[in-house]
Amino acid sequence: MTLNWDHIDDRAVTTAKLLAADAVEQAGSGHPGAAISLAPAAYVLYHKQMRFDPSDPRWLGRDRFILSAGHSSLTQYVQLYLAGAGLELDDIKALRTAGSLTPAHPEFGHTKGVEITTGPLGSGLASAVGFAMNSRRVHGLLDPATPLGESVFDHDVYVIAGDGCLQEGVSAEASSLAGTQKLGNLTVLWDDNHISIEDNTSIAFSEDVLARYEAYGWHVQRVEWLSADGSYCEDVEALSTAIDAARAVTDKPSIIAVRTIIGWPTPGKQNTGGIHGSKLGAEALSGLKEALGADPDAMFAVDDEAVAAVRARAAERAAAFRRDWDERFEAWRAANPDGAALLDRLQAGELPEGWEAALPVFEEGKAVATRSASGQVLCAIASALPELWGGSADLAGSNNTLMKGEPSFLPESASSKAFSGNEFGRNLHFGVREFAMGCIMNGIAADGINRPYGGTFFVFSDYMRGAVRLAALMDLPVTYVWTHDSIGVGEDGPTHQPIEHLAAYRAIPNLAVVRPADAAETAAAWKAVLEQSHPAAMVLSRQNLPNPRRGEGALAPADALARGAYVLADTEGTPDVILLASGSEVSVALEARGLLAAEGVAARVVSVPCLDWFEAQDEEYQRSVLPPAVRARVSVEAGIALPWYRWLGDAGVPVSLEHFGASASGALLFKEYGIDADHVAAAARKSLERARA
16 A cells, blocks of 8 residues: 655654653663664554554454563653654653553553553563464354455554574564464564664574575565665654555565664764663763654653644544444344354453363363373363363373364365364364463464363473563463373383472462363362463473262362362361371372371371462461361372462471472382371371470
8 A cells, every 4th residue: 555654754763763762761771672672563553554442452453563562661661652652752651661551561551552561571471472373263264154364353463573583583483373373464574774772683693584484384575774885764654554464465574684773873872882772871862852853851841733643644544444444343243143242251251151061071080191181171161162262282182181072273275184174163273382382372372262271291392481471470260281291100200200390380470380180170160270371381290190989978179269278178176187188199198198197197188289279278278178276287298398388387298299200100109209198197296296395
């Protein structure tokens, strides 16, 4: 399309550059360079290309923008200010200050118009792949009869990424998958400025990036703002034309390399690492303002006329978009009452009434691995919860993440003998890309409508920890299915046996780590996770575990699992000792209870599937499970004991594993390392001695 550009646009871009420089100068820290030189590119996106409504930043029909180069937060903040999307000049002035709407990096749920938290380089680009995939899945969920690209639910996803983003491995993982998925609704603008904190990127980043992306299956273009003769021109028309071309390619994601000079036109500091992450200083700041034709001594001297005009234009563009989209949307609602009801439920964040009736009931007395029980739960609830969507990092058969009978989410041309699917399918195949999987799930969850899950072996959760932390920070409803949870992995050896992982993940605030003891608890765990809207990790066994009888005259029902810990097996009157355990070790605690009973020692067994949820309970409930008067306590878990000391008290004794495992059968390792009933009973005796001392 023809780019309409006039003096108002020029003045608005100048204002954006000045505000980026002044805001960092006033804050005393920040990243002015990219925000100054990217101002024209961001302006083209926000005011000439994207479907965007400043008055409604969560409008369903909007295009999505992700600033993967999150350190350059002013690139986005200033455009939101210019558009009148909720930020005012005082917000720009308050950059990086306590309580401001302009924190150092864009934060999801804090600043209107920010789609996802970015900052850790590469994570934004990887999450954008999730946004692009989610758009296609929402289309398939709500409007499957309409061809791709013609639905009211189709939109484009735009990313601004920097050199650092493209050096991070997670962007390569996600970009490779985006090419396989043929995500034609994804366009990345790469700020190709050759500068990072350590100055010129030639010291560490020398590959042909566009050739790499072409090999991934992307549509690639280059826009040269820096000419071979050294002259520099911010050619917004060439950029806009390239974005048009990218949008026209519907069977490939697109990347546009924009050759910029970081910080242009700041004399003395442009094109240097020094302008990347620190304020300009008085001399360079005055020089920039002189180069832009502004008062070198004025701070935050906004071109009010240009800003008012830009805001009016943004509102007019939005109104035109909304008239067209609203008409199409209402036509869809009228023609699809069931789909409309589903959309209303999903936007409200509600589960369908009575959905829990779909949860399977497992045969008591029949041993089953909790990973297998989890897979049966997913298959059973698939039809009741169409928004539940996910897969595995190449381990579907081991993680049991496959929803049987559902097609895979992939272009039909990518189907294999084992997995067939279509562009609107449901079973996701992330490939061996744990970090990208985590970021993609974050994008899906942040975009809304769907509830994503993703699986891998628990030991490999290390590879995706950065994405998990971001999910917890944003409080996104993502679910991790981490299987093969302990030395029970056995012969695979210490490289595959997670020892410290439970403690490490419990240390992340706002992440529920759930380790069910058996099939009944696994079903209850899925119910509890889905009834909340927070990140949660299901930590599941490879080996079969007993599924004992529950109910009257037997063990307590599993429905108390949602409280994090509950009395599974009790004694008459006050117990002598309390045995606390999670996962596969609950059965060990139950066996030890029998040994102690033969000695006249009354032991209460407490199943602790989720320490995080138990810590959230009121004191009255906690004291009912762990009476303060009972100081003799034993924790049983095949991992390091660190998370348990709070609940063990001064007389408690942990039965734990404080070293790496070995290659041998799981049963042998549990016995060899003392994770068995005899050692638990011995620990109980020791704790009783301490309590009596």
